[in-house]
Amino acid sequence: MTTIRFVILYGMVTLSAGSAFVVHLALRNQNVALGYEAERARAESARLRSQINQYRLELGAQRAPGLLMAVGRSERGMVEPDQVTTLIVGGSLRPGRASGRPR
Numbered sequence: 001m002t003t004i005r006f007v008i009l010y011g012m013v014t015l016s017a018g019s020a021f022v023v024h025l026a027l028r029n030q031n032v033a034l035g036y037e038a039e040r041a042r043a044e045s046a047r048l049r050s051q052i053n054q055y056r057l058e059l060g061a062q063r064a065p066g067l068l069m070a071v072g073r074s075e076r077g078m079v080e081p082d083q084v085t086t087l088i089v090g091g092s093l094r095p096g097r098a099s100g101r102p103r
Contacts, residue, residue: 061068072078
């Protein structure tokens with residue numbers, strides 16, 4: 001009778017330990033999955049914040065384009081595309097010939 005009782009208890013202990021291990025692995029897997037999901041949510045939140053800031057800048061530019069141009073000219077040294085000057089450093093004063101007989 002003692003041997004039967006020992007085998008039954010040993011089986012129950014083994015089954016309990018096995019099920020506890022399986023539950024541990026399931027919880028650990030769920031924890032890792034939640035961590036990845038939280039990281040994706042953080043990245044999405046940062047992307048949306050950046051997009052909101054970009055939309056705010058665009059809205060401000062549409063509301064006051066003169067202010068944006070003044071800031072660009074004074075603080076950033078920007079010019080309009082048709083006012084760009086091209087400087088050639090180290091070149092001759094007379095431009096070279098674009099076509100014709102080579103010398």
